[in-house]
Amino acid sequence: MDLFEEMISKDQILPDVLTYNILINGFCRGGKVDRARKILDFMKSKGCNPNVFNYSALMNGFCKEERLEEAKELLDEMKSFGIKPDTVVYTTLIDCYFRTGRVDEAIELLKEMKERRCKADTVTFNVILGGLCREGRIEDALEMLDKLPYEGIYLNKGSYRIVLNSLCQKGELNKAKELLRLMMGRGFVPHxxxxxxxxxxxxxxxxxxxxxxxxxxxxxxxxxxxxxxxxxxxxxxxxxxxxxxxxxxxxxxxxxxxx
Structure with missing residues (x-):
């Protein structure tokens, strides 16, 4: 912060979005999310419009502390400023929804991504599959594994392993052997x-x-x-x-x- 202030007051150098993002990331990693939020507000007050990466960094900080409502407010704020949330933003928020037990809202976010033409990637679906398994919604996870490839969505070996591990841990052996057959039929081997x-x-x-x-x-x-x-x-x-x-x-x- 001393260097940042010197940059502005002494050398008259205006910070850009990358400079601010370094500060936001640093405060979030240091567990000082509220200060990171103030940095975002400060940059706006100085006429430097935040971009999707600034919001993504701050949202990640809120989600790590499971401050879901504040993270959700950030998503709404982005939309109000005409900033299109990217896959990383949505995936971060979906993961937080699952970790706080709000499964249906996490699934609604996935639907919103589709409506806004923001393509979910393999990381997004692995977060969802893991969340569904932790919440005991194995059938939903199995249905996703079965259907997603037919919708043109690429899954990796981790996608199948997440669900298979959960089935083994829960003793769901009949479902596990069926999933194993599906995995091997698609060229994936369990851990x-x-x-x-x-x-x-x-x-x-x-x-x-x-x-x-x-x-x-x-x-x-x-x-x-x-x-x-x-x-x-x-x-x-x-x-x-x-x-x-x-x-x-x-x-x-x-x-x-x-x-």
Missing amino acids: YATSNQLLVSLCEAGMADDAIMALFGLVEMGFKPLPDSWTLFVESICRERKLLPAFELLDELVNEEFD
Whole structure:
């Protein structure tokens, strides 16, 4: 701030939007969001019109402190000044809505983005998928995963992993195995730890056939289970007196080891 004041009073250099943004970002990172807000008001009073990046930086500060109403006011202020909110602004606010338990309002913001022709990106949808899972709205998350690619929206492996992790943690094994099938059909492989967790959980739940099908599909895509997982598979199959699959599984283990 001393340097900023010297810049204005001593050297007669007028700050621009980038200079102000450095200050806004700095105060927000330092947990002084109210001072950051004053910087925004000060720049307006000096005839320097804030841009979308200034508002985005300040909104991020409010959202980190879960001061949702003030963040929402910033969005309204932007619109009133004719500044078009970008994807980062909307995603930041959507994430804050989810973290404060206001799920329906977060979904409404997504609809608003579409109406205002602001394209949601993969980060936006991953924030939404994570929020839906945390709030127990797994069916909504699964529906999004299923439909979004048909609407021309690109999802990455993280999108699927978010939902699969949640299903595994909640013990929703039937839904998890269906999602795994969808993932692999679209060329995505779960995280290594999640894959092992799912396979072990299926075996422990007496779903050995499903575990074997999932295993072979994963192995074809380059996944190598932990040794303990192989042992559990064989034990589960033997308990169910399915010796032929057990031999096939052992053959697969040997082949993978030599490959």
